Amino acid sequence: MTPADATTHPLVAYKSDPVRGAVWHDIFAREAPDLRLVDWDPHGEAAQARYLVAWTPPEDLPRAMPRLEALFCIGAGIDHLPVGELPRTVQVVRMVDPNLTASMVEYVVMAVLALHRDLPFYRREQAAGRWTPRPVLPATERRVGIMGLGVLGQAAARAVAGFGFPVRGWSASAKALDGIETFAGDAALGDFLAGTDILVCLLPLTPATRGLLDRALFSRLPPGAALVNAGRGGHVVEADLLAALDGGRLSGAILDVLATEPPPASHPLLAHPLVMATPHVASATQPAGAARQVIRGVRAHLRGEPIAHAIDRSQGY
Ligand code: NDP
Ligand code: OXD
Helix, strand or coil: HHHCCCCCCCEEEEEEEEHHHHHHHHHHHHHCCCEEEEEECCCCHHHHHHHHHHHHHHHHCHHCCCCCCCEECCCCCCCCCHHHHHHCEEEEEECCCCHHHHHHHHHHHHHHHHHHHCCCHHHHHHHHHCCCCCCCCCCCCCCCEECCCHHHHHHHHHHCCCCCCCEEECCCCCEEECCCCEEEEEHHHHHHHCCEEEECCCCCCCCCCCHHHHHHHHCCCCCEEEEEEECCCHHHHHHHHHEEEEEEECCEECCCCCCCCCCCCHHHHHHHCEEEEECCCCCCCHHHHHHHHHHHHHHHHCCCCCCCECCCCCCCC
8 A cells, every 4th residue: 555545445444352353354345445444563654644544552552542533432422531631622432232222121120120030139149049029010110311312312212111110211312201200410310319229230330420320320229220331330439339238228239330441359339139240241242333324424524524523522421
């Protein structure tokens, strides 16, 4: 390739898992001959690319990629990215992919059903050799509250409502969603929590949401409520969650994310009898759909159009 090729075939640098990278290269070769995907190499032409696809970008990104115009995150959450260090002209784009959404919907449905059917309690009873039936409550009598009514929260809300649960959701801006009761902003948080038996967190991690799930918030839920966290570990004050479980304020928790990942083997939430934990696998980006989103985004940018799912840097998500 000559230097002119980078002008006629803009470079997209790829810095992620090489096995998945093979799928990315295949899709770009077959479906985007107008672009050129190159694997990250700090000393090679990738460093001159206008576009980067990564979960973990190179250190000191503005210096490592001086021509960068858009950073495409391989995941939906961008809280781990050094957004503040990037020039304002660099767009940060999060991943929105039907497969990623579908997997999250499965996880939330699984977790809500598990909590609705008292699975953490029965696991504890089984471990103690006890056979302790509890009354079976109809779904219509268990209220599910979803924090975050974005791409994932709305899809999860619809799926959960399909089982007959009364579903409510909370977001920053007001929304009208068929069959879902909606609440917006900090002023409405108390009312939202007061009618939530199973709380699902699908918020992005921002300065406004970090540590939001704390003792004060748990105390606004009905006694015996349960928690699903598939957002980020940083949303939860873990010591407060442990205290709420030990004190009976919360009846169980299903956690896909923890403040430190991987957590130490001795982490008290992993050992807690009323907690079921999964290792940040609620959902995952699938390479083919992700590659196509990036191709669409780069082409839009080259045409001078907005890139879909670019974050609002002032809001942090
Ligand atoms: P979106 O950006 O589409 O949605 C975010 C939602 O959160 C919006 O409804 C937004 O409100 C709301 N929100 C943000 N800040 C606040 C606030 N301060 N108060 C109230 N509501 C707020 O994100 P996604 O749905 O795509 O993803 C959500 C998160 O899920 C990701 O950021 C990531 O952390 C997590 N995730 C976890 C995965 C896992 O495997 N565990 C996989 C993928 C994502 P509004 O609509 O008004 O803007
Ligand atoms: C994501 C994740 O944000 O996997 O996509 O957590």
